[in-house]
Amino acid sequence: MKDLTIKIEFFSPWHCGSGLSAGADADSLVIKDINGLPFIPGKTIKGLIREAVEDYAALRGLDMDLEKAFGKAATAEEALPSGTLFFTNATLKEDEAKSILSNHVEDLLYINKVATAIDEKNGITQEHSLRTIETTIPCTLYGTILYVDDDMESVLESALGFIKHMGTGRNRGLGRCKFSIEKGGKA
Template sequence: MIYTIHFRLASDATFGRGDGVAGIVDREVEHDQYGLPYLRGRTLKGLLREEADNLLYALSAMEKNVAAWETVRDNLFGQGGSLAETTAVLRWGHAQLPEGLRQAVIQSLKGQDNPLGRQEVLHSLTALRRQTAVDPTGLPADGSLRTMRVILRQTPFVSVCTANKKLEHVEEGFLAAAVLGLRRAGTGRNRGRGLLADTDLCKESQSILQDAYNHFVQEAGL
């Protein structure tokens, strides 16, 4: 069974890869061989797992029985140190630009008359932002200037997730609730960056987000 998670950047975001380019940028975004930025599947999984944990905390605070939902969470996201029988039922793909757009860029790069390269593609989808720390006097702190590459707002992303079995309605509902809870991603997401919009969950190319979430609300007794 194929599920897809969709979102659009409502603000600039940095899906960091953990390093930079000497003399150019201190924090580079994750991008592929064609210069197309993406969010790693394991990172997306971690973000949704965090939202799932928040859901369980909220249900517990409302004195709901969370034991069954903990099982659902572990089925979807796996457990730490999982064995074969306790691994997640979902395989999380990278969140990339929509496939049609990706293929158009790739085919253009492979064209003989194409003057563009991967750097031009990367630069068309990103920009450099500079920031500095401020000392107690309000002046820029020495040596604190940092340059970060950001993916421009309005950029759409899609992650393809493959389930190794048919998900139950409660599993789809819990996943939908986690997707709806996902608000930000990337470096600095706790400082206002990486705002997400138009999040959606689809099964076999059909949106199930609202119906699945409604089922979760009913099952959770909310």
């Protein structure tokens, strides 16, 4: 068993929601750590990678025990067993985070995007449809997948290529990304 460092490179602004709003400033804020830096929760990464592995296995005709690796599929009634794989949160590299914080520029990591719905009949903005979403600028985050066996490593490496977008607004150009395994150790 080994631990794999995953690299998530964003090529467009992205939004991994916190469930919070900022009143009149933004209807939806991104999730941030205690220092105001962006991160992606391990459970979000786990879900994306599980779906990618399912797609890869189906395409290749592989018979895989996904419950063993990822835990039981989610239901509303029961808590999920964790499976053998464990996913850490994805964060900025430590030296980048320190530089951002020491220069007090963490606010520059975020851009508000504004959207509204247009009435198809008259081409006018629909009432009460103006929404502001906070997004994170393109950046690179790193996380770790713990307890990976050799067979799963090759499947994960191939399946990561299936992930092209993540977060809210994927069908509107947000969250364009590339997942890969970082070779040569931890970030």
